[in-house]
Amino acid sequence: MAWTDFTRPQYARRLRYASDLTDREWSLIAPFMPPPRRLGRPRKTDMREVVNALLYI
Template identity: 55%
Template sequence: MKRRTQYSSDLTDRQWQLIRQLLPQRSRLGRRPIDRRKIINAILYVVRTGCQWRMLPKNLPNWSTVYGIFWNWRNDGVWQRIHDRLREKVRKAAGKKSTPTAAIVDSQSIRTAEGGEERGYDAGKKITGRKRHIAVDTLGMLLAVVVHSAECQD
Protein backbone atom coordinates (compact mmCIF):
# COMPACT_ATOMS: atom_id res chain seq x y z
CA MET A 1 0.00 0.00 0.00
CA LYS A 2 1.40 3.37 -1.02
CA ARG A 3 1.87 5.81 1.86
CA ARG A 4 0.50 9.32 1.29
CA THR A 5 2.65 12.44 1.38
CA GLN A 6 3.15 13.88 4.85
CA TYR A 7 2.50 17.60 5.30
CA SER A 8 3.88 19.86 8.02
CA SER A 9 0.27 20.62 8.98
CA ASP A 10 -0.51 16.93 9.75
CA LEU A 11 -1.30 15.91 13.31
CA THR A 12 1.35 14.04 15.24
CA ASP A 13 0.29 10.78 16.92
CA ARG A 14 0.21 12.55 20.30
CA GLN A 15 -1.93 15.42 18.96
CA TRP A 16 -4.32 12.92 17.37
CA GLN A 17 -4.72 11.06 20.67
CA LEU A 18 -5.81 14.32 22.34
CA ILE A 19 -8.21 15.42 19.61
CA ARG A 20 -9.88 12.14 18.69
CA GLN A 21 -11.48 11.89 22.14
CA LEU A 22 -13.16 15.26 21.56
CA LEU A 23 -14.83 14.42 18.23
CA PRO A 24 -18.55 13.53 18.08
CA GLN A 25 -19.63 9.90 17.88
CA ARG A 26 -19.83 8.45 14.39
CA SER A 27 -23.26 8.00 12.91
CA ARG A 28 -24.19 4.37 12.37
CA LEU A 29 -26.19 5.33 9.29
CA GLY A 30 -25.08 6.44 5.85
CA ARG A 31 -21.90 5.81 3.91
CA ARG A 32 -18.82 3.97 5.07
CA PRO A 33 -17.00 6.35 7.45
CA ILE A 34 -13.83 8.12 6.33
CA ASP A 35 -10.81 8.12 8.63
CA ARG A 36 -11.32 11.18 10.83
CA ARG A 37 -7.60 11.78 11.18
CA LYS A 38 -7.42 12.24 7.41
CA ILE A 39 -10.32 14.69 7.59
CA ILE A 40 -8.63 16.71 10.37
CA ASN A 41 -5.33 16.68 8.45
CA ALA A 42 -7.11 18.00 5.34
CA ILE A 43 -8.78 20.79 7.35
CA LEU A 44 -5.45 21.71 8.92
CA TYR A 45 -3.88 21.76 5.45
CA VAL A 46 -6.45 24.34 4.29
CA VAL A 47 -5.99 26.42 7.45
CA ARG A 48 -2.19 26.30 7.28
CA THR A 49 -1.76 26.92 3.54
CA GLY A 50 -4.77 29.16 2.92
CA CYS A 51 -5.65 27.18 -0.19
CA GLN A 52 -9.18 26.94 -1.50
CA TRP A 53 -11.17 23.87 -0.49
CA ARG A 54 -11.28 22.74 -4.11
CA MET A 55 -7.48 22.91 -4.28
CA LEU A 56 -6.88 20.20 -1.65
CA PRO A 57 -4.24 17.75 -2.91
CA LYS A 58 -5.64 14.58 -4.43
CA ASN A 59 -4.00 12.39 -1.77
CA LEU A 60 -6.29 13.93 0.88
CA PRO A 61 -10.02 13.11 1.12
CA ASN A 62 -12.36 14.70 -1.43
CA TRP A 63 -12.68 18.45 -0.82
CA SER A 64 -16.49 18.41 -0.68
CA THR A 65 -16.46 15.72 2.00
CA VAL A 66 -13.89 17.62 4.07
CA TYR A 67 -15.75 20.90 3.60
CA GLY A 68 -19.09 19.35 4.56
CA ILE A 69 -17.72 17.78 7.74
CA PHE A 70 -15.92 21.03 8.66
CA TRP A 71 -19.15 23.04 8.43
CA ASN A 72 -21.26 20.39 10.18
CA TRP A 73 -18.82 20.37 13.09
CA ARG A 74 -18.75 24.17 13.09
CA ASN A 75 -22.54 24.40 13.29
CA ASP A 76 -22.68 21.72 15.99
CA GLY A 77 -20.09 23.54 18.15
CA VAL A 78 -17.48 20.79 17.85
CA TRP A 79 -14.64 23.20 17.06
CA GLN A 80 -15.54 25.41 20.03
CA ARG A 81 -15.57 22.40 22.37
CA ILE A 82 -12.20 21.20 21.05
CA HIS A 83 -10.72 24.67 21.48
CA ASP A 84 -12.08 25.07 25.01
CA ARG A 85 -10.91 21.62 26.12
CA LEU A 86 -7.41 22.09 24.72
CA ARG A 87 -7.18 25.54 26.35
CA GLU A 88 -8.10 23.94 29.70
CA LYS A 89 -5.35 21.34 29.26
CA VAL A 90 -2.75 24.01 28.47
CA ARG A 91 -3.80 26.08 31.50
CA LYS A 92 -3.58 23.05 33.83
CA ALA A 93 -0.16 22.15 32.42
CA ALA A 94 0.97 25.73 33.21
CA GLY A 95 -0.21 25.35 36.81
CA LYS A 96 -3.30 27.55 36.38
CA LYS A 97 -6.98 26.88 37.06
CA SER A 98 -8.72 25.31 34.07
CA THR A 99 -10.98 28.35 33.64
CA PRO A 100 -9.48 31.84 33.66
CA THR A 101 -10.38 34.43 36.30
CA ALA A 102 -8.96 37.37 34.33
CA ALA A 103 -9.00 38.39 30.68
CA ILE A 104 -7.19 40.89 28.54
CA VAL A 105 -9.23 42.64 25.84
CA ASP A 106 -7.91 44.58 22.85
CA SER A 107 -9.40 45.83 19.61
CA GLN A 108 -8.18 46.59 16.13
CA SER A 109 -9.86 48.45 13.29
CA ILE A 110 -9.29 46.94 9.87
CA ARG A 111 -9.80 48.60 6.51
CA THR A 112 -12.18 46.54 4.35
CA ALA A 113 -13.62 46.74 0.87
CA GLU A 114 -17.33 46.95 0.24
CA GLY A 115 -19.35 43.80 0.53
CA GLY A 116 -19.68 41.18 3.19
CA GLU A 117 -20.72 42.20 6.68
CA GLU A 118 -21.54 45.67 7.93
CA ARG A 119 -18.80 48.33 7.68
CA GLY A 120 -18.43 51.61 9.51
CA TYR A 121 -16.07 54.52 10.07
CA ASP A 122 -13.69 54.59 13.04
CA ALA A 123 -13.06 58.33 13.51
CA GLY A 124 -10.20 57.74 15.94
CA LYS A 125 -8.23 55.61 13.46
CA LYS A 126 -9.70 57.26 10.33
CA ILE A 127 -10.52 53.83 8.90
CA THR A 128 -13.64 52.59 7.13
CA GLY A 129 -14.12 48.91 7.78
CA ARG A 130 -14.62 46.48 10.62
CA LYS A 131 -13.35 46.22 14.16
CA ARG A 132 -12.33 43.06 15.95
CA HIS A 133 -12.23 42.68 19.70
CA ILE A 134 -10.20 39.80 21.09
CA ALA A 135 -10.16 38.53 24.67
CA VAL A 136 -7.30 36.32 25.89
CA ASP A 137 -6.39 34.87 29.27
CA THR A 138 -3.14 35.70 31.09
CA LEU A 139 -1.34 32.99 29.08
CA GLY A 140 -2.47 34.55 25.79
CA MET A 141 -4.96 31.74 25.11
CA LEU A 142 -7.95 32.87 23.05
CA LEU A 143 -11.23 33.27 24.96
CA ALA A 144 -13.45 35.18 22.53
CA VAL A 145 -13.46 37.10 19.24
CA VAL A 146 -16.14 39.56 18.14
CA VAL A 147 -16.17 41.31 14.76
CA HIS A 148 -18.47 44.25 14.02
CA SER A 149 -18.60 47.62 12.29
CA ALA A 150 -15.59 49.87 12.95
CA GLU A 151 -17.91 52.65 14.14
CA CYS A 152 -18.64 50.65 17.32
CA GLN A 153 -16.86 52.32 20.24
CA ASP A 154 -14.51 50.43 22.55
Protein backbone atom coordinates (compact mmCIF):
# COMPACT_ATOMS: atom_id res chain seq x y z
CA MET A 1 0.00 0.00 0.00
CA ALA A 2 1.45 3.35 -0.97
CA TRP A 3 1.60 6.27 1.46
CA THR A 4 -0.95 8.98 0.85
CA ASP A 5 -0.80 12.62 1.90
CA PHE A 6 -3.40 11.79 4.54
CA THR A 7 -1.61 8.81 6.14
CA ARG A 8 2.01 9.99 5.88
CA PRO A 9 1.84 12.45 8.86
CA GLN A 10 0.19 9.80 11.00
CA TYR A 11 3.15 7.44 10.64
CA ALA A 12 5.95 10.01 10.47
CA ARG A 13 8.32 9.27 13.33
CA ARG A 14 10.95 11.81 14.24
CA LEU A 15 12.43 9.81 17.09
CA ARG A 16 15.92 8.54 17.83
CA TYR A 17 15.07 4.96 16.95
CA ALA A 18 12.20 3.43 15.03
CA SER A 19 11.19 1.49 18.15
CA ASP A 20 10.80 4.61 20.37
CA LEU A 21 7.29 5.33 21.57
CA THR A 22 5.34 8.31 20.35
CA ASP A 23 3.52 10.50 22.88
CA ARG A 24 0.24 8.87 21.92
CA GLU A 25 1.62 5.34 22.42
CA TRP A 26 3.19 6.32 25.75
CA SER A 27 -0.13 7.75 26.98
CA LEU A 28 -1.64 4.27 26.57
CA ILE A 29 1.20 2.50 28.42
CA ALA A 30 1.95 5.03 31.20
CA PRO A 31 -1.01 4.10 33.45
CA PHE A 32 0.37 0.56 33.76
CA MET A 33 3.80 1.68 35.02
CA PRO A 34 4.42 1.29 38.76
CA PRO A 35 4.09 4.59 40.65
CA PRO A 36 7.13 5.97 42.49
CA ARG A 37 7.36 4.89 46.09
CA ARG A 38 6.52 7.35 48.81
CA LEU A 39 9.47 6.35 50.99
CA GLY A 40 13.12 6.15 50.07
CA ARG A 41 15.01 7.88 47.32
CA PRO A 42 13.09 9.56 44.53
CA ARG A 43 13.06 7.76 41.20
CA LYS A 44 15.79 8.98 38.84
CA THR A 45 15.00 6.61 36.00
CA ASP A 46 12.57 7.73 33.32
CA MET A 47 10.17 4.82 32.85
CA ARG A 48 9.51 5.82 29.24
CA GLU A 49 13.20 5.39 28.45
CA VAL A 50 13.14 1.94 30.08
CA VAL A 51 10.26 0.87 27.83
CA ASN A 52 12.02 2.37 24.80
CA ALA A 53 15.15 0.36 25.65
CA LEU A 54 13.16 -2.87 25.97
CA LEU A 55 11.46 -2.27 22.63
CA TYR A 56 14.83 -1.53 21.02
CA ILE A 57 16.22 -4.89 22.15
